Amino acid sequence: MLRGGAGIVGLTKLSRSIAGSPHGLRYCFGGMTDAAQVPFINPDSDYPCCWFCPALRLxxxxxxxxxxxxxxxxxxxADGYRYSVDGRIPVCVSPGRSDWNLSGQLLHRAYNRMxxxxxxxxxxxxxxxxxxAHKGAVVLLTGFQTLAALRRMGHSRLTAWLAKRGVRLPHGVEELAIEAAKAQQxxxxxxxxxxxxxxxxxxxILNLTERIARVEKQMEKMLNEHxxxxxxxxxxxxxxILAAELLVAAGDFSAYAxxxxxxxxxxMVPVSRGSGTRTGINVRPKRYSxxxxxxxxxxxxxxxxxxQRDRDYYSRKRAQGMRHSAAVICVARRQIRMLWTLLREDRQYQIDPPERGTDA
Incomplete structure (x- = not known):
């Protein structure tokens, strides 16, 4: 028997889509009135959310x-939001972005802008x-961003300043910074x-990095309880991270026959588009998770x-003329079959599968 996913409560922030709901509607909270009129998400909280999400203001x-x-x-x-056609109700159209992935995207953007x-x-x-890849260099920029500021500090004072803020190997960071200050006139x-x-x-960047690390630790703790x-x-x-994403996206494994x-x-299963005498026409599905x-x-x-085994299987599919994405999907289908076997037999993956007992 496949056990359910009751232990994953708390890892997901958005429930699975309502069965039979039109146009992928997940939540329909009703009217625009609320007694408290407090935003659903506090902008100062650690809840990662799109900056333009209506949950920040409603x-x-x-x-x-x-x-x-x-x-x-x-x-x-006019205001940068999406609305329903009939009732002009604000709509959040990117619930998949309201997770730690958005934090990673914001982190990369902040690095690039800096x-x-x-x-x-x-x-x-x-x-x-x-x-x-160097947290100490980012810490340096919180105090010194210009040529004149670095020259005023000097070697020993800059090393002490970095060490006080917990930078590893502050002397190396100080040497590179001073050399850069000397190289530019x-x-x-x-x-x-x-x-x-x-x-x-x-x-x-430093604050967002700490938030990501804290969320990942919390995610790992919840995953360990599953x-x-x-x-x-x-x-x-x-x-x-991928295991947590899979459990959140899949929900209860016993719900799949x-x-x-x-x-x-x-x-990952092609959909037939055959009709009448036109048979054997399979296309990529449009409705899936x-x-x-x-x-x-x-x-x-x-x-x-x-x-190695998955790499060899991938290479065989590529040799058959498949594109990269199609070959990876073939590997994923094989992993799904393997996962189903492991869940059914309640055992962990082994490179060499255990020997099956023979009937007497």
Whole structure:
């Protein structure tokens, strides 16, 4: 028997789509009136959400949530929101973005904006560090963004300043920063205004990094309490984040009759478009769970890179003329069959499957 997903309560912020709801409608909270008139999401909280989400300005009863944008929820250029056609009710059209993935996208954008602004006033310092892989360099930018500021500090004072803020190997960061200050001789106009922007972006990057780490720890703790966590983590290409995404997107595994139904829900089963004498026409499905497909596709793609058996299977499919995405979907289908077997037999994945007992 496949056990249910009762232990995953709390990992998901949005429930599964209401069965039979039109146009992918997930929530229909009713009218626009609410006694408290308090926004559903507090902008100062740790709840990751799109900046333009109506949940930031409206109570729970004041907006709808749908799976994806469509003509049924037209965009209003006057205020930048989408509304229902009939009742002019604000609509959230990207519920899949209201998770830790959005935080990662915002983090990359902040890095790019910070580096772009720094290049305009202090290109030597921008070339000296790989900021996305060096937290100490980002900490440096919270206090020093210009050529003159670094020159005023000097070696020993800058090293002490970095060490006080918990930077690992502060002497190495200090040497690279001072060398960058010596390599550039010209102070560029407008650097004071740019320095404030760089400082704000550096602080936002550090805060967002801490939030992501905190959410991932919380996610891992909740995942460890789920009964099917050992089975999922034993599979090739499956880590804590993808396992949590899969459990949230799939819900209760016992709701799927077979592994074919599960694959169909993930959009990995072609749909027949034959009619009359036109037979054998299979096309890509249009109605399926995008989050579920994403989790399975990424797990299969990681397995192709890091596990020999999946890599050989992927290579065979490519040799047959399949594109990369089609070959990865074939690997994902094989992993779905493997997952279904592991859940049915309640055991973890092993490279060499256990020997089956023979009847006497």
């Amino acid at each position: 109570p729970r009863t004041g907006f709808l949530v749908v799976d994806r944008p469509s003509r049924h929820w037209p965009f209003d250029a 580096r772009d602004t720094l290049t305009g006033v202090f290109p030597a310092l921008e070339r000296a560090f790989n900021f996305s 010209t102070s560029l106009p407008g650097e004071d205004a740019a320095a404030q922007i760089i400082e704000d972006l550096a602080n936002s 009964p099917q966590e050992p089975i999922l983590l034993s599979m090739p290409g499956m880590g804590h 077979t592994e074919g139904h599960f694959a169909s829900a993930a959009g 995008r989050p579920l497909q994403r989790a399975l596709f990424l797990a299969a793609q990681a397995a192709c890179f890091h596990h």
